[in-house]
Amino acid sequence: MALDVQAAPVLDPEKVGSNRLVRSYSRARRSGAPAWWLQRVTGLALVVLTVGHYILMHYNPVSGHDYGETASRLASPWFKGIYLGFITIGMYHGLQGIWNIVRDYKLKPAVGLTIFGIIVVAGIIFVGVGWNTILTFDPTKP
Amino acid sequence: MTLEIIPEKGHAPATLPLPNFVNGATWISPLMSYTPNREPFSAWNKLILAYRRYSGSWAYILHRLTGIGLVVYLFIHIWALSSLTRGRAAFMQEMQTFTSPPWKVAEWLLGALVMFHAFNGIRIAIVDLGSGARYHKKLLAAVWVVGVAVVVGMFFLIFSTELFAK
Ligand code: HEM
Numbered sequence A: 001m002a003l004d005v006q007a008a009p010v011l012d013p014e015k016v017g018s019n020r021l022v023r024s025y026s027r028a029r030r031s032g033a034p035a036w037w038l039q040r041v042t043g044l045a046l047v048v049l050t051v052g053h054y055i056l057m058h059y060n061p062v063s064g065h066d067y068g069e070t071a072s073r074l075a076s077p078w079f080k081g082i083y084l085g086f087i088t089i090g091m092y093h094g095l096q097g098i099w100n101i102v103r104d105y106k107l108k109p110a111v112g113l114t115i116f117g118i119i120v121v122a123g124i125i126f127v128g129v130g131w132n133t134i135l136t137f138d139p140t141k142p
Numbered sequence B: 001m002t003l004e005i006i007p008e009k010g011h012a013p014a015t016l017p018l019p020n021f022v023n024g025a026t027w028i029s030p031l032m033s034y035t036p037n038r039e040p041f042s043a044w045n046k047l048i049l050a051y052r053r054y055s056g057s058w059a060y061i062l063h064r065l066t067g068i069g070l071v072v073y074l075f076i077h078i079w080a081l082s083s084l085t086r087g088r089a090a091f092m093q094e095m096q097t098f099t100s101p102p103w104k105v106a107e108w109l110l111g112a113l114v115m116f117h118a119f120n121g122i123r124i125a126i127v128d129l130g131s132g133a134r135y136h137k138k139l140l141a142a143v144w145v146v147g148v149a150v151v152v153g154m155f156f157l158i159f160s161t162e163l164f165a166k
């Protein structure tokens, strides 16, 4: 799906405002660039996940730094599911963000491709490590 | 493909023809790429111009820095937590590091990064997904006010137990 910068204006400029900035925004949000959309959608999901997680880990001194507390949370399949999603969404959003920053610099295609490769591989490895932690966690281990 | 430069008030609009590599959104893969309104300036020009021309530029650079900080943290975090698979002793030993004073402060600062990035991210999403260009300055002011209030309030709630107890 291409980002069609030339896409026909969808909103009545009179209604939206005659300002060019306004028009370029209304066009951008309908351009359909999937990664751009996903960055916003995953961002909003992360509001709940990250802020909720931060509160949960700090509402008392041990909550976020104690094996027993963690083990009791990970006994729940709901928590496990949430963490799997959290790892995946967080890593995707963060690395897509890094990639977007990298794309602000004009790079030779070979250099860009290499950095892209590093980002994707690092992402896959760390999502794997995270999932492994959640899925193979065994509270009976000493 | 052409790219439209949003002109300053009183400047003529400009359109520059650019190769798809510079401003295309679908380079390499649709899932890992987006580049709306890319400007064909050098990174430094871009940075300097951005500061001077837009009121949201500090928000923009802070969003970027907090985003990078959070990614770095997420890598460290997932790595440290992998000790969970090695049992209670390994995890507790790992946590010794994270309960040392420097890390307490780091975690505390991390809360501010998270809150800034979250609030500003919500603002960006509102501006982009609504027709927010009409009210983005008011929105930015509102985000700063509400954000600072929430961060102060949250820090008090969270750290009243950790810093002031005992
Ligand atoms: C807490 C909720 C979050 C929200 C609402 C949010 C929202 C956003 C949005 C809307 C963008 C796009 C900015 C743009 O296109 O100008 C963005 C960029 C970014 N986010 Fe987040 N995000 C959140 C959490 C996170 C987390 C947890 C991480 C790290 C793992 C992260 C890392 C990044 C990075 C590196 C960027 C790229 C910055 C840039 O392009 O300048 N974000 N975020």
Ligand code: HEM
Pocket: A050, A053, A054, A057, A063, A064, A065, A066, A069, A070, A071, A073, A074, A083, A086, A087, A090, A129, A130, A131, A133, A134, B070, B073, B074, B077, B078, B081, B082, B107, B108, B110, B114
């Ligand atoms: C300094 C504050 C934080 C503390 C003390 C903390 C602590 C923890 C702990 C103890 C766990 C294990 C699961 C559990 O106990 O329920 C966990 C999991 C997780 N946290 Fe945090 N966290 C913090 C901040 C963050 C932030 C800011 C993010 C997002 C960028 C994050 C992302 C995650 C993810 C994705 C997991 C699941 C990781 C895995 O199992 O590999 N955490 N956190």
